[in-house]
Amino acid sequence: MQFSESWLRSFVNPEKVSTDALSHRLTMAGLEVEEVGPVAPPFEKIVVARVLATERHPNADRLNVCQVDAGTGETLQIVCGAPNVKPGILVPCALVGAVLPPSEPGGKPFEIKVGKLRGVDSYGMLCSARELKLSEDHEGLLILPEDAPVGQNIRQYLDLDDQVFVIKLTPNKADCLSIHGVAREVAALTGAALQVPAMTPVAVTLDETLPVKVSAPDLCGRFSGRVIRGVNARAATPAWMVQRLERSGQRSISALVDISNYVMLELGRPSHVFDLDKIHGGLDVRWGRKGEQIKLLNGNTIEVDEQVGVIADDKEIESLAGIMGGDSTAVTLDTANIYLEAAFWWPQSIQGRARRYNFSTDAGHRFERGVDFATTVEHIERITALILDICGGQAGPVDDHVVNLPERKPVRMRVARAERVLGIELSAAEIADVFQRLQLAFTREQGDDGEVFVVTPPSYRFDIEIEEDLIEEVARIYGFERIPARPPVAESEMRPTDEARRSQHVVRHAVAARDYQEVINFAFVEDKWERDFAANDNPIRLLNPIASQLAVMRSTLIGGLLDKVRYNLNRKAGRVRLFEVGRVFHRDGSVADGGLTVAGYRQPMMVAGIAYGPAFEEQWGVATRPVDFFDVKGDVESLFHPRVARFEPVSHPALHPGRAARVLVDGKPVGVVGELHPRWLQEYELAQAPVLFELELQSLREVGLPAYSEISKFPAVVRDLAVVVKQSARAQDLLDAMRAALDQAGFGRFCQSLVLFDEFRPKANAAASSSIGVDEKSLAFRVTLQDTGSTLQDETVDSAVRCMVDALVAAFQARLRG
Template sequence: MRAPLSWLREYVELPAEVTGRALAAKLIDAGLEVETVEQAGADITGPLVVGEVLTIEELTGFKKPIRYCTVNVGRANGTGEPQEIVCGATNFAVGDHVVVILPGGVLPGGFQIGARKTYGRMSAGMICSVTELGIGDDHSGILVLPPGTVPGDDAIELLGLRDDVLDIAVTPDRGYALSIRGIAREAATAYGVPFTDPAAVELPAGEGESYPAAIADPTACDRFVLREVRGFDPAARTPLRMQVRLFRAGMRPVSLAVDVTNYVMLELGQPLHAFDRAKLTGPIIVRRAAAGEKLETLDHVKRTLDAEDILITDDSGPISLAGTMGGLATEIDEKSADMVIEAAHFDEVGVARMVRRHKLHSEASYRFERGVDRELPLHASYRAARLLAELGGAEIVPGVTQAEAPVAARTVTMAAGHPGKVAGVAYDRATVVKRLEQVGCTVEGEDTLTVTPPSWRPDLGDPNDLAEEVIRLEGYENIPSRAPRPAAGRGLTPRQRLHRRVGRALAGAGYVEVLNYPFTAEKDADALLLPEGDARRRALRLANPMSEDEPLLRTTLLPGLLKSLARNVGRGFGDVALFETGLVFRPREGAPSRAPRLSVEHGPSAEDIASVDAALPDQPRRVGVVLAGEFEPSGWWGKGRPATWADAVEAARVVAREAGVELRVEADRHEPWHPGRCAALYAGDVLLGHAGELHPRTIKAYGLPPRTCAMELELDRLAGPGTVVAPPVSTYPVATQDVALVVDGAVPAARVETALRDGAGELLESVRLFDVYTGEQVGEGRKSLAYTLRFRAPDRTLTAEEAGAARDAAVAVATERTGAALRGA
């Protein structure tokens, strides 16, 4: 909404020194979004005066019409002699009054005027058009002033060329601010000065009926008003000041009849429409459209109507899309003398849906969508009729037609202290009542207030809306800034603490965290070599995906991690170790494909919530890592070490240690890992995930370096003890025993380690595999596993016999379970 300051001053007694920028600051403090303040005409410098054309001489010999004029500008030129001006426009005649800028003046855009010889004659000044003056976009010729202006008078003041124009971005809940009336009321409140309501038009007493009308659908319209004027002069011109105001407010002047309806809409906020009385047939009815009906609107588009469209009709059918745009068949034209003026209150939702359905937005629909004052139609229609009578010589036909559907009064009950509780600032009752009355509310009651919002504020529907009005008018800047105080005893849950510990541990182990979008493509399942029927292939499809290439919710973290790895490698970072924690989405067997749409007429029941929950997928939290290149970098210290499947398994152990869980590792085959370099990760008998080297075909599909490794496990299954008890630390020395066992090549090292732990007993502190050997010395198909066993007692120093006995017991169990034999025995 563009609001000229001069227009606002007509209805609010602002101090003379108030500028547009000062008013904008006040309105912003009150919660309105003033985007810019344009100082229109500020770059115009005089002398810019009224001139009377005395003579016109047509110059010949040029490709376009050129006229040599003498113009009376009074004493403005210092001599009183006629001013000689060469002009190329032809739409003015001798005796016309025009706007003249004399040498030394400057027009908008920095266009300086001087005296110079042109077309063989001396030209001292310029006769101006509305475009050159910056008050319109009419390129048809010179601005001809109405009779009665005096040559030599200041044209800047006459036309109101200098003005501050506030451009306000009106939020959907403040439809009243789409009018000079609404902004002026806010300005009056901000400065504490009197406000004159432009809608306070005294209506004629004892009005009868005017043009017949009725409302067929009360859900579409609850008030419909018609007035008639006759004998309007179609040739009557819109006053220049009205044209300037319309242009400053962002609307193009068209004709007096159209300009009056637009002027009243901008002033009061009530959209109006004028029908040519001679083109109407029968009573006007407001109703919904019938299927298949058509209407050609003023933009010359033939529209097929929808059954939900709100129409204004007569006996011929639809004549207007209500609150949006009129029909071509009943438009007023250059011959229209008798008119029917329509003002109404249409359903906001119905208009909003209609304009989106037809992609037809207008200034009228913009206001109806945000809420128009239901009490305005009677006053706005009479003001428009009176302007047409005063400016266009029309006769107002006595009577008014008012069709109306009953609407219940709105009241809101609120505790007097509620605004203070919302803001955290103490407002006494008198302050609350004062501020509510300033926005037009009627307030009754003491501790509990019964508030009746004004008709122009349909957005005030509950106590929080009223609290907002009190708070904004008291000043947001007066609300102290205090850091919120968290409630005692609250903090992170054990699960949240585990997630953070896992992130810190992986970062400490050399991994870099990434955050990927939880979306994947259908081709990712093929790139991961997932077999048909794999649960990871069953993914939820988004109704409105961010990208058509990735319309599915992820069922595994690997696609996003592998694409991030490929992106880093492609940019020259070959040694990469990444990790991510996040949710995956696993649809449940038998779950509905779509969540039910619940009614908004009441709160959801327990059954409603259960039906929504049943449609939601399981959303376990997982952690994944990918690594390629050197895990230990090369340097002056020597050659680095490439990342291997063992590093991926160790990343899983890092995660498990943070949960206080002992991880069991077993060989497995699971896509997309290499069938010979894949490990299954267990906590007890619970499968957590997998780790190892990726399959070469997966590596090729994502463009990854050879031997890329990955790990993924489910954090939600990693349930450690609720309270971790620190183990006792013995002060006695450790006894170390090494043992080398020869086993079949197919026996996992983890199985041998488990047997050693079980056999060694309570004295065993740790066991570590430090060498794996295969070769002729152990035989074909066999391997040697060398372990270091550390023994320690909590209460004594172990003897060599005790340590040796514990080692022998461990070997005996390993031999029994795995068929191991001591190497060299």
């Protein structure tokens, strides 16, 4: 929200409050002032001057020699190259010795001296708006109104010492998206009187209305309009209005458009002016229909559907409701008859509609936050008065359709509750004073906790719905600076910790310790990512996405991580290792509403990581090789320590069919690990396959309690066991069979370790001369046996090894190698 201080002070003028103090008060009241700056940079000795005569320069076709009256008592000769210079106009004139702002940022100020242009003396310079840094217009001189006093300082005449405020508003403060709204706040903060422009009904000289039907009460709650005939659309917008618009960041277009924009900034009321002669029949306010199209004022042709509100006539759509008018009924300089409209659009019917078409408008920005529904008629009178005053014409009666207005439910605020929240003592009189200054109607009654204020929110305050909203209003107007900063008073209590669980923070540190860097991605992702990496053809869609491509909720973290890998690779990063801890979203009808749950949706926390490029940073001690499945599998195993994770083959849409595994802990699947599918390597333009994992955070947090185990003082026995099995046999199945055999034979307590340390597969051309068949492989296991009570005897060790071999022979038709 941008506006000039002089415009604000025309509504409310706290004379003893300086610009800096006003800025500070607004910021402390929740209306953050981002910037305050002068309308124009410093300059001096520039005055209003009249061009008395011009003649062509004798030595240059594009220059004129002008005789100028600058109020100095003598006529000045000034050479000027502006195309619009002519006798009789009033323009800014920089006298000799004047200092103009630098032409470029960081440049030096420009001093005017007596000069000679193509042999003709020049005693000053006639200025454009760009040379004074008032705008970027450099097509000619800045022509001033005829009543400008010759010789007056231009800063004084144009009020160039005025200040421009830029305010950053939070979404709940829609009532301050106007000069009137900000002035209400200033009046409440300072106690100065608020002066609102007169909205006296204009004289009605026409007995004509336009037929209007509101077919969608859930779209439009109130629709007001009037016919005005005989306007002069070519009339010049008054200089004071152009000045206020420009200092609010709006450029002047035409008188009718300027008046509509002016009242929007002044009162917060977006309105629309239709060319009456281009409307076919009457207007129907309704929801759009699939297949309908409209060409908007910005030149875009869009297609609407049943989710978008429109204003249509008997032939076509004329306007996108509450957002932008259509090109077919736009006013032009030839417009003579108009239809003026002001309406209340339900915020939820406007929210997100402009964004789905990739643009935004000032009207949509206001309507989706809530605009006063009680003053449409008064604001039409204000706009009409300005139109008749500037453009002339005859006005018909206001046609007001009230169909569905919001109900303003009273909000209760307990004085005791306000004191507890704010941490200060508040008297009922102080609270009453705050509500009176804010023009909030209230009553007082006694409740169980003491005195209670019952406030009825006004029609322009859509942000007052619960008790905390009123407490916030009390704090703002009472003054945050008056609330002392006190340390909290609380008992210092040592609470027990659950040693069997670790926190999310500890898990994140554990992943980072494995050489991964954390990233944070949006929870909403591209629809394509869900199809590619989760085979999800029916993702959870957003009703109001922040961007068209981020339209669905993620069910996996893989897409975001892969996107960040590509981002880094595009910036010449050769080795990328990233992880994310975040929530994913699945449909689940068994989930009910709760404090942290939403009915029908399961939202588990996941931990995912991705590794791309070399396994290690380049160094002399380790040969460079790409990261592989077993590197990341080792990372996953370390994250679960001291719990033991198991791995079994899995089919996953994002992972390589033969290089992916499901992760199981205590027999329960908790995630996946594997290499990216070759299809996605080509699709996402990756030179080599990254390896990734995705695990449930809850499973990583459960580490269990530490358990004591006795350390044996007797020597351990190590035996190697090499067996030949079919290539389809899984090593984990062999390990499980051997451990089960040891337990069944009573040797399980002696087994300290059982690991696979070698695998051998013969080459196809060497299989004939080898004892291992072409469809066979050799697996070598190392078993460590140790007793805590005595030294193991050879017979015991041999029996343990024999029972393992017998189990492998029986289950897998294995044979000892060699």
